[in-house]
Amino acid sequence: MSRVVLAGARVVRPVGVDAGGRVTVEDGRIVADARPAEHRPAESSPVVDLTGHWLVPGFVDLHAHGGGGASFSAGTAEEALRVIRAHRAHGTTTMVASTVTGDLGDLAAQAGTLSELVEQGDLAGIHFEGPFIAAGRCGAHEPTLLRDPDRSAVGELIDAARGTARMLTLAPELPGGIEAVRLLRDHGVIAAVGHTDATYEATRRAVEAGATVATHLFNAMPPLAHRAPGPIAALLEDERVTVELINDGTHLHPSVLGLAFRSAGAGRVAFVTDAMGAAGMGDGSYPLGPLRVEVAGGVARLAEGGAIAGSTLTLDRALRRAVTVDGLPVAEAVRALSATPARLLGVADRVGSIEEGKDADLVVLDEEFAVAGVMRGGEWLSGPPRPTALSSPRGR
Structure with missing residues (x-):
């Protein structure tokens, strides 16, 4: 004993x-x-x-692409384990592996490798971010590989994950988007709204169909406007939706983070890293799927175009900033790093x-x-x- x-x-x-x-x-x-x-x-x-x-409690990250100089999208167990070890050193004891937009065959192969690590207990599941996202909000996703979320394509990724798919981010306004949300719901996969140009009304339809997560709220979606509230208002106001926030000081202003907490309540906010390979590393050049990212001053941007390309965040830094900069009570900040994401993943009986x-x-x-x-x-x-x-x- x-x-x-x-x-x-x-x-x-x-x-x-x-x-x-x-x-x-x-x-x-x-x-x-x-x-x-x-x-x-x-x-x-x-x-x-x-x-x-x-x-x-150990931190729970719903959304991370890489860290420690490695990436989940590399498609090898060795690189995936490097990512996991890098984030564990910063307190993340439960994490979901996020992919980036790629060819369906490549994504299916990545899912096959990552599913083995889920089965071994190294990961809590797989999150597909793309390719079913809006071209105008694709950010650090290769636009030539984007596609509509037709039933066959979505089903191919679900099947490739062999029961380990936990979440898929899509733009619900795309042809087949609402049907895809229902398909995900029926297979026990979280449908997340993100990288979207959806209107308020289209977002409401997605939530009614079963979408329950806002992928990095505020980022890669239309801004909140007084006559066109768009997806932000729809996602914040619905109690069924958990909103991801990237609290690195680059993606969100502290006042916007405070607005999200006041609107949604601490029980519906999940801090995520959206980390790429540079998390836990220094400045330099890194891959993100098929694209190249330059990191300077800890901020990751696409080498071509300069769009923000994920983050170099670790969840311990998100917690420290939440308390020391954003002024959140420690218990609320910790809840957003642990209990809330654990509940969403269905593992709150064990962790969080x-x-x-x-x-x-x-x-x-x-x-x-x-x-x-x-x-x-x-x-x-x-x-x-x-x-x-x-x-x-x-x-x-």
Whole structure:
């Protein structure tokens, strides 16, 4: 039996922050120990003193294309594992692999490789971003490879993922868009509205058909206007929709992020990275699917045209910015990084919050919200931040 006690941290739980909290991990899971310290028997379990730190659930990223100099679209398990390791070092213990627009055959081959990593437990699923998106809002997607979301093409990607497809982003105004949303819903795949020129009314039809996610809200869609509210208003106002936000300081102004939180509520906002290969790396030239991206000052842009091309964000940075720049309460920011995306993916029974019976996926943060330790399934991937010590007779 493997058991460790994490003590003294400010523990962010679903009900709030537990100052000086205690979390017991046994055989990879969080277990209960509600007894007062003076009534706990002496034990030989190691105790990690986390005084002066935050203890939060492992982060859950719904939308990431790469990191650590690698990309999910490379189509190899080796590169995919490099991406996963890079983001785990920054606290993301659960992640979905996002592809970019490509030839259907190439995307199907990528899905075949990534599905094996889902089956092994390294990934939580596959997200297809494109090719069923609007040409006028394609951003860092190759425009010559875009196509309408006809039933056959969408079905081909679902089948290629062998039950591991979790989300597909599309522009619902395209021919076949609403039918595609229904097809995705019927197969248990999240239909996400994004890279779209949809009107308010067309977006409403997509939500009624089953769309439940806004892919990086505000980005790659018409802006909010007082006579033409477009997709932003439709997605923010509907309680069935979870909205992705890229909180890197480049994609969104703090006031816009605040507007989204006030409109949707903390339970409907999911921070995502939309990261490409440069996440966790330095400036330079990187691939993004068939396109080339130049990163300067941490901002990724297409080498040709200069459009923003994903981000170099990691979720620990999104959390730090949410608290120190955007002024969000720590518990709300953490919820957007963990519980909300976990609920959306249908894995909230295992991850996303610090509760008895859940996987011991935990992140230790210092006073400045920098990662000091990462635990996944009860095993330290980095850290622990302080040496362990045997517990005192009072159990500490």
